[in-house]
Amino acid sequence: NAGVTQTPKFQVLKTGQSMTLQCAQDMNHNSMYWYRQDPGMGLRLIYYSASEGTTDKGEVPNGYNVSRLNKREFSLRLESAAPSQTSVYFCASSYRGNTEAFFGQGTRLTVV
């Protein structure tokens, strides 16, 4: 049982390059989330999704796009990476209702 799987684990980009972070869960969860974590900032919500085909902006959506491809997968795209997007990115998923989120192992992204 893999839980929430993120790829890649590490990535270095040059300013202006694009990339997609992949996330998949095998727990049959409805909701999925993308967070970024910077030193001293906790986890900040970028986008979230309640179901396939629906997405909503979180606290810090600028510079990102997302796609909920199906119930299992939720991808995060950086169209033109900037040094300010250097961060650790976490994907998470949960059931509907008052339940907790389960996290992937994170992607450490550096933009130079």
Next chain:
Amino acid sequence: QKEVEQNSGPLSVPEGAIASLNCTYSDRVSQSFFWYRQYSGKSPELIMSIYSNGDKEDGRFTAQLNKASQYVSLLIRDSQPSDSATYLCAVRREYSSASKIIFGSGTRLSIRP
């Protein structure tokens, strides 16, 4: 004002003592409350959830919720060096079409031998 606020610490507590972590939230309609522990370089892991006013105990951990004061706390009894980590408070709100989970900035806890 951030939706979820925590004292960033670091909070230093002697081994065997009680560690007290606090969190306030701004959205009165928030429905679920969570405490996560995060070790350096690792993913957050859930240690406690609480949904109604009062106390909830699980081993050495007690979560306390006061919705009127919009306040959540976590007590760790008999603190151990392995409890040294960052503790994240999280608040969940359900909407008609979706739910979102917002985190505080975390409190760094250090247990000194």
